[in-house]
Amino acid sequence: MKKIKLIIALLVLVPILLVPIKLMSLGKKIELGNLKSYIFNQPSENxxxxxxxxxxxxxxxITYKGHTYLNDPFFSNPNFLELVSGKYPNRDTLINSLIPQKENISLITITHGHYDHCLDFPSFMPYFNNRAKIVASSSALLSLSPWIKNNKDLLQYPIERMAKPxxxxxxxxxxxxxPIHSEHQPHIGxxxxxxxAYEKPLAQAPGPVWQWLEGHTYSYLLDVMDNDTIVKRLLIASGExxxxxxxxxHELDQEKQIDLLFYxxxxxEKCGTKFEEAYQKLKPQKVIFHHWNNFFRDPNKPIQMxxxxxxxxxLKKKRTEGYPVSIMIPFSKTSI
Ligand SMILES: [Zn+2]
Structure with a gap:
């Protein structure tokens, strides 16, 4: 009997212990010096x-002529204990030290409801202008509703409720x-x-990691406009x-091709093949890979991948194969 109890205890405990070990080994040191030639840089003539x-x-x-767009509000990289307890330190000091440019946000998009795409939503709210709009799956908006209800001006656009895209x-x-319907990638195998997905507004904002449900995953085609003219067209891809x-x-390409694809x-393996498929179909001018940094790491510590x-x-391999790929280093800036 004792033996059976011990086996059951081990069966429960081992996976629980494996999770933090797995999380701790997810990151790998990266030599930023070796990445210099892969940092995105737009030639000045364009x-x-x-x-x-x-x-x-x-x-x-993304900011143009004093107007600001925000995608997936997350920068604080909480640690394992914070993620399981759902108790996160106040991030307002962090936002001010890490993110100087955040005023006058008029449009917010959220690709899906997981914490690593939404958690820092409240830290950005003071910077939304009074005619700001938020576009996300209905579930992601419902999970953020305890915060959104404090900002009566924020206009919500649940994608599934749109009559047609x-x-x-x-x-x-x-x-x-x-909004572009996309598929979240599998995490393990x-x-x-x-x-x-959430069907009703939450009474309390999600806390621990498991309360942040995916809902549906969307990518976003984004046009930066100047008096009805498209200045640049970007695609912020999420999942596949x-x-x-x-x-x-491809149909929307008839109006303008994509200048910059964020992939x-x-x-x-999981992202590589699907990236090539998307690139071949869309032929964007340039590509920036994202979501490659270790987001379990304190943002004040050196970056890991x-x-x-x-x-x-x-990056090296894809460049050799002719793909115009680059990255941006977290908490850096560029212009296009
Ligand atoms: Zn996710």
């Missing part, structure tokens, strides 16, 4: 003054986005973690873009 701040994982702030414009008309969505994007690259991304070798 630079229209659109500023891009990269905050790691999939978080981007269409462009959504920021009120300043500087940005417009087109073929298993996807934290699937499911299925064939039907690639077809739709998630956290696993060289997620081991499975093998980002330095992958």
């Amino acid at each position: 630079n229209k003054g659109i500023e891009i701040d990269y905050l790691g994982t999939s978080c981007f702030i 269409n462009w959504i414009y920021s009120s300043d008309k500087t940005f417009r986005i087109y 073929r298993i996807k973690l934290l699937t499911g 873009i299925p064939i039907s969505s690639l077809e739709k994007l 998630p690259y956290w696993h060289k 997620i081991r499975s991304s093998d980002i330095n070798n992958e």
Whole structure:
């Protein structure tokens, strides 16, 4: 009997202990010096003054002529204990030290409901302007509702409730986005973690990691506009873009080709093939890989890559194969 109890205890304990070990070994030191030639750099003759701040994982702030767009508000990289307890330190000091440019946000998009795409939403709220719009899956918006309800001005666009897919414009008309149905990649083998969707507004904001449900995953086609003219077209990809969505994007290409594709690259095999498929279909001018940094690491410590991304070798390989790929270092800035 004792033996059986011991076996059961081990069966429960071992996987629980394996999780932090796995998380601790996810990151790998990266020599930034070796990546110099892969840092994104737009030649000045083609630079229209659109500023891009990269905050790691999939978080981007894009600013044009004083108007700001935000994708996937997450930069604080909580540790394992914070993730399981759901108790996160106040991140307002961190946001001020790490992110200087965040004023006048008029459009926010969220690719899916996992914590590494949404957690720092409240830290950005003071910087939303009073006509700001947020576009996300209905589930992600419902999970953020305890915070959103404190900002009555924020206009919500749950994608599943749109009569048909269409462009959504920021009120300043500087940005417009087109949601693209995408598929979240499996985390371990073929298993996807934290699937499911919320159907009702939450009474309390999600805390521990398992309360952040995916909902549905979307990529966003983003046009930066100037008086109805498209200055640049960007695609912020999340997960994988299925064939039907690639077809739709190809159709939208008739108006303008994609200048810059942001593609998630956290696993060289899982992301690699799908990236090539998307690239061949869309032929963007340039590509920036994102989601390759170890987001379990304190943002004040030196950057690590997620081991499975093998980002330095992958960049080299993809460039040799003719793909115009680059990266941005978390908490850096560029302009296009
Ligand atoms: Zn996710």
